Amino acid sequence: xxxxxxxxxxxxxxDGAATRTPAVSLAIAKRAGANAVVVxxxxxxxxxxxxxxxxxxxxxxxITRDYGETANEKANELLFHLGLATVSIVLLIAFAIGWxxxxxxxxxxxxxxxxxxxxxxxxxxxxxxxxxxxxxxAIGILVDDAIVVIENIARHWGMNDGRSRINAAVQAVAxxxxxxxxxxxxxxxxxxxxxxxSGLMGPYMAPIPANASAAMLFSFFVAVAIAPWLMVKLxxxxxxxxxxxxxxxxGALGRAYRAVAGPILASRGRSLIFLVLVGVATLAxxxxxVTRDVTVKLLPFDxxxxxxxxxxxxxxxxxxDTERVLFAAAARIETLPELTSIQxxxxxAAPFNFNGLVRHSYLRSTPELGDLQLNLTPKGERSRESHxxxxxxxxxxxxxxxxxxxxxxVVEVPPGxxxxxxxxxxxxGPDAATRRAVAEEVKAIFKDTDFIVDVDDSWGSPxxxxxxxxxxxxxxxxxxxxxxxxxxxxxxxxxxxxxxSHRGEGRDPIExxxxxxxxxxxxSERLAATPVAADSQPGNRAxxxxxxxxxxxxEAGSLPIFRRDGHFAEMVTAELAGAYEAPIYGMxxxxxxxxxxxxxxxxxxxxxxxxxxxxxxxxTLLWDGEWEITYVTFRDMGAAFAIAILGIYVLVVAQFGSFxxxxxxxxxxxxxxxGIMPGHWLLxxxxxxxxxxxxxxxxxxxxRNSILLVDFIREHPQxxxxxxxxxxxxxxxxxxxxxxxxxxxxxxxxxxxxxxxxQGLAISLLFGLLSSTLLTVLVIPAIYIVLREKHHERTxxxxxxxxxxxxxxxxxx
Numbered sequence: 107x108x109x110x111x112x113x114x115x116x117x118x119x120x121d122g123a124a125t126r127t128p129a130v131s132l133a134i135a136k137r138a139g140a141n142a143v144v145v146x147x148x149x150x151x152x153x154x155x156x157x158x159x160x161x162x163x164x165x166x167x168x169i170t171r172d173y174g175e176t177a178n179e180k181a182n183e184l185l186f187h188l189g190l191a192t193v194s195i196v197l198l199i200a201f202a203i204g205w206x207x208x209x210x211x212x213x214x215x216x217x218x219x220x221x222x223x224x225x226x227x228x229x230x231x232x233x234x235x236x237x238x239x240x241x242x243x244a245i246g247i248l249v250d251d252a253i254v255v256i257e258n259i260a261r262h263w264g265m266n267d268g269r270s271r272i273n274a275a276v277q278a279v280a281x282x283x284x285x286x287x288x289x290x291x292x293x294x295x296x297x298x299x300x301x302x303x304s305g306l307m308g309p310y311m312a313p314i315p316a317n318a319s320a321a322m323l324f325s326f327f328v329a330v331a332i333a334p335w336l337m338v339k340l341x342x343x344x345x346x347x348x349x350x351x352x353x354x355x356x357g358a359l360g361r362a363y364r365a366v367a368g369p370i371l372a373s374r375g376r377s378l379i380f381l382v383l384v385g386v387a388t389l390a391x392x393x394x395x396v397t398r399d400v401t402v403k404l405l406p407f408d409x410x411x412x413x414x415x416x417x418x419x420x421x422x423x424x425x426x427d428t429e430r431v432l433f434a435a436a437a438r439i440e441t442l443p444e445l446t447s448i449q450x451x452x453x454x455a456a457p458f459n460f461n462g463l464v465r466h467s468y469l470r471s472t473p474e475l476g477d478l479q480l481n482l483t484p485k486g487e488r489s490r491e492s493h494x495x496x497x498x499x500x501x502x503x504x505x506x507x508x509x510x511x512x513x514x515x516v517v518e519v520p521p522g523x524x525x526x527x528x529x530x531x532x533x534x535g536p537d538a539a540t541r542r543a544v545a546e547e548v549k550a551i552f553k554d555t556d557f558i559v560d561v562d563d564s565w566g567s568p569x570x571x572x573x574x575x576x577x578x579x580x581x582x583x584x585x586x587x588x589x590x591x592x593x594x595x596x597x598x599x600x601x602x603x604x605x606x607s608h609r610g611e612g613r614d615p616i617e618x619x620x621x622x623x624x625x626x627x628x629x630s631e632r633l634a635a636t637p638v639a640a641d642s643q644p645g646n647r648a649x650x651x652x653x654x655x656x657x658x659x660x661e662a663g664s665l666p667i668f669r670r671d672g673h674f675a676e677m678v679t680a681e682l683a684g685a686y687e688a689p690i691y692g693m694x695x696x697x698x699x700x701x702x703x704x705x706x707x708x709x710x711x712x713x714x715x716x717x718x719x720x721x722x723x724x725x726t727l728l729w730d731g732e733w734e735i736t737y738v739t740f741r742d743m744g745a746a747f748a749i750a751i752l753g754i755y756v757l758v759v760a761q762f763g764s765f766x767x768x769x770x771x772x773x774x775x776x777x778x779x780x781g782i783m784p785g786h787w788l789l790x791x792x793x794x795x796x797x798x799x800x801x802x803x804x805x806x807x808x809x810r811n812s813i814l815l816v817d818f819i820r821e822h823p824q825x826x827x828x829x830x831x832x833x834x835x836x837x838x839x840x841x842x843x844x845x846x847x848x849x850x851x852x853x854x855x856x857x858x859x860x861x862x863x864x865q866g867l868a869i870s871l872l873f874g875l876l877s878s879t880l881l882t883v884l885v886i887p888a889i890y891i892v893l894r895e896k897h898h899e900r901t902x903x904x905x906x907x908x909x910x911x912x913x914x915x916x917x918x919x
Contacts, residue, residue: 110425110473111454115168116436117447124440126433131170131449133457139232143181146174170449170481171412171457177234179484184238187857191245192216194853199253202846206340207256210333214252215245217332218325222248225320226313237313239864244321246854246871247293247807250847251286251329254814257843258282259337271341275334283330285817288761289810290326294319295753296806299746300799305738306523307404307795314799359845360838367837367884371830377888384885388776391783395793400783403688403792404736407493408521408862409485414456415439415478415499416470418562420511421569421663423474428452431508432476438502439480444488444495449479461517464524491862493518497683500559511567515560515681521863523735527679529558529692530731533711534675534722538665544711544725545676551699557684558692564677568662572629580655585642594638594652599627629658673718679731688792689733700727736795743798750802751775754809761813762820770889771812774882778804778874785873791865800855800870807851808878811844815886829894833887841883848879 115129136145153167161167192215200208219241223233231237255278262278263271300315302308370380394400417431429452436448449456456477458467470477480499482492490498500516508514531548535541542565552561576591601621608615626632634653640646668675682692697713711725716737719726751772758768782801786793818836827835855871858864 111471112425112429112450112452113454114450115170115447116440116450118440118445122441124437129449131451131457142174143178144174146172168447170447170479173459176411180235181233181238184235184242188219188238188242188245191242191854191857194857195245195249195850198846198849198853199256202842203257203260206337207260209340210256210336211249211252213336214325214328214333215249218248218321218328219245221324221328222317222321225324226317229316229320231313231316234313235863236311237317239858239861239867240314240317241321242854242858243314243803243864243867243871244318244854246851247318247803247847248321248325249850250293250807250810251290251326252333253846253850254282254286254289254843255279255329255333256337257846259334261839263341272338275338279330279334281821282814284761285813286326286329288757289813290322291757292754292809292813293322293803293806295757296750296802296804296809297322299749299753300743300802303739303742303746305742306735307739308742310523311795311799318803357842359842363838363841363883364834367834367887370884371833371887371891374891377891380888381885381892384777384780384881387780391779394783394787398686398691400786401686401688401792402690402736403794404732404739405521405794405796406792406862406865407491407518407687409491409493410519411482411484411492412519413480413482413492413496413499414461414517414519415480415503416513416515416517417476417478417508418513418515418566419474419476419509420567421474423509425453425473427509428474428476431506431512431514432478434508435478435503435506435514438506439478439499442480442495442498444482444490445480446483447481449481451477451479459519461520461524464526465517466526500683513560513562515562525731525735526677527562528682528732529680529689530729530733531678531696532670532675532718532728532730533678533725534673534719534728535725536723538667538674540708540725541674541676542665543708544727545678547703547705547708548696548700548711548727549678551696551703552678552680555692555695555699557682557686558680558696559683560679560681562679564668564679565665568665570660571663573659573661575657577655577657584650584655585640585646585648586638586650586655587642590639590641591652591655594636598622598633598636598652634658671718673722675728689729689731689736693729693733739795740798743795743802747798747802747805750805754806758809758813762816767816770886770893771809771816773889774808774812774878774885775805777878777881777885778808778870780881781873781875781877782870785869786866789865789869791869794866796864797866797870800867800874804870804874804878807848807875808882811847811879811882812886814844815840815883819887819890829890833890837883837887844879844883848875851875 113129113131114126116124116126118124134145134149136142150169150172153161157167192212195215196208196212199211222241222244226237258281259275259278262269262274262281265274269277297315297319301312301319303311370376395402415435417428417435419428419431429450432450432452436450439445439448453471453473453475455462455467455470455475456479458465462468467477482488482495485491496516496518503514503516506514529552531545531552533541533545533548535544545563545565549561549563552558574595576588581588581591599622601619603617603619605618606615607618631653634651636652637649638652638655640648640650668677680692682689686692700711700713703710709724711727712719714726714728716728716734718728755768755772758771759765762768778801782797782804783793786797791797815836818840819832852872852875855868855875859868859872861868
């Protein structure tokens with residue numbers, strides 16, 4: 107029999123009435139490396155040119171999904187955020203330092219971005235959502251070098267010491283040159299290891315460390331070459347005495363720093379108490395993981411303009427049964443206010459996306475399988491995100507009447523690498539019966555957990571089949587050849603080709619087949635009465651009924667056999683919705699229930715988190731799905747973080763020639779958690795892979811601030827002063843550039859705070875920088891007081907004798 111499939115387009119009118127029309131779907135994919143926006147526009151233009159020619163009148167062509175338009179919208183939105191971040195940072199510099207410095211920044215940012223785009227082109231990266239996010243992420247840190255250099259030039263010009271502005275600028279750049287080089291390399295050292303994350307998330311996130319590292323490298327050369335030149339060119343034609351005089355003063359920020367830091371650094375005891383409180387606060391924030399006030403997830407749900415509903419009826423269900431369930435489901439969904447149209451597919455798969463490649467959508471071609479493609483209004487025209495709509499759809503379909511054994515799933519487009527199911531348990535064991543028995547128990551545990559939904563399995567129900575066996579005794583008694591029985595069954599159930607319809611014009615001919623209608627294919631007395639020639643004996647022209655020589659009965663078909671990497675396995679799949687939506691929490695709950703479950707005569711399944719079992723003599727449950735990607739991603743990111751810390755340590759050792767001092771400089775790294783964890787809790791956001799990227803990047807950014815502060819402390823010209831005075835001077839002078847670089851990075855992060863995927867990165871940068879920047883300028887001096895105050899007092903030189911001018915100035919008039 108020919109393969110049957112049906113597809114329908116369902117639209118909802120302004121009056122709420124649904125219109126259902128037969129449809130044919132055509133999916134067009136671009137070649138690798140082609141521009142999706144251009145391909146989409148040209149396809150639409152081509153379709154319009156074919157209207158009325160190849161496409162006859164009365165046939166309506168409707169675009170249901172346009173990923174080119176979606177890509178263009180996202181790119182334009184990100185470019186807007188890029189411009190917004192640039193303008194905001196320029197305004198910050200104008201307000202904090204001056205308009206000339208702001209003009210220099212306005213040149214530095216586009217120059218660095220253009221150089222970074224060139225590097226991205228060389229590395230083979232295209233302009234896409236992730237690479238543009240990398241630029242937005244980098245824009246906040248690529249101006250760090252320029253801010254440090256510009257602010258120091260302005261400070262030197264404000265010293266009024268008779269130097270020309272060119273000499274003052276050169277000396278200002280030289281003063282911060284070495285620490286700036288090391289600080290830039292520390293950020294690159296923090297970012298680059300993430301380039302080697304394995305698994306599906308590695309290539310997905312690779313543009314962030316690659317492009318951001320290139321941006322940092324280019325930003326340094328722009329900061330030390332172009333920025334000073336522009337500062338000199340834009341400075342007024344005056345002596346250095348009158349240029350930016352106010353910059354030599356510590357200003358309000360310096361005075362505020364002294365007011366806060368003074369009491370903390372007043373004594374060694376106070377500094378120690380402060381350090382202990384900061385350490386306790388850092389550890390206390392980790393409690394949010396334990397209490398699950400901050401959950402862990404690979405990536406949050408994205409806000410897409412499409413959803414999918416998959417319907418799997420029991421094996422052997424007819425196409426009409428599938429169609430009826432699809433129409434009943436569509437009727438419940440039609441009243442969604444965000445819905446624009448539905449495409450229903452019975453016996454075939456909807457044109458699949460990246461998600462469908464992993465979920466094997468292209469194999470959905472049997473009568474009992476169906477899909478509903480839900481197309482939503484653009485996200486700017488609706489108040490609910492697609493995930494909230496998916497939860498609503500799942501609730502509407504919860505009690506949908508359907509044949510027993512029907513599985514209905516609501517499938518969302520994944521924000522990152524796709525998986526077969528969010529929660530996937532692979533059951534290994536000694537034999538098929540044991541595996542399926544254990545899997546049935548696990549499936550029941552899944553269904554008993556309230557936040558685990560859309561539970562399904564890999565074996566389903568056996569497909570019923572009709573077994574026709576020949577009665578050999580009757581065959582010989584009536585004198586019927588076996589071939590006659592086979593030919594009759596083939597013609598009866600499969601039809602007979604009687605000719606071809608030749609259509610010409612180079613088109614393939616169509617078979618003309620005579621066959622029974624589908625309603626007549628069920629075994630009945632009518633089929634059993636089909637005549638069969640009894641002509642095995644020469645001259646015999648008798649006929650008998652088919653039912654006289656065959657026995658017909660129904661039986662259950664064989665269950666499917668699944669192997670993964672050569673190991674037999676059964677799978678239980680599910681999604682999560684409700685209290686927890688990350689696989690780790692479903693796994694914890696299922697593991698707890700497995701431990702408490704009464705297994706009877708069955709052996710209890712052992713739990714494995716990674717890697718197939720070596721011994722399959724006893725049942726094993728291996729967690730896979732989103733967990734596998736989460737495990738690999740966070741494992742590799744943890745290793746990348748360790749390598750980043752080691753690389754930063756080596757760089758700081760090379761800069762300062764000390765093995766102990768880098769430990770002091772690295773101390774503020776954990777302080778970012780004081781802001782990161784409460785930030786996720788306040789915004790109700792999970793800690794995701796992008797949050798981890800932000801945390802790792804912060805290690806380089808914060809260490810950069812520590813290096814600038816420590817270098818100023820070590821190079822302080824007045825070593826004869828007390829350590830407390832030196833620390834206060836260093837903090838008061840360096841607080842402004844440190845704060846400006848932090849604010850610039852926070853501005854870049856703020857522009858992506860509302861993006862569902864990269865919100866974690868934005869939260870880590872925003873709140874992590876807020877806490878660690880304010881604490882770094884206090885913690886580093888406090889550590890110095892605790893560890894070095896006594897040594898400094900023993901080794902500090904005597905102050906030089908005061909000059910006559912200073913004595914006269916100090917004498918009362």
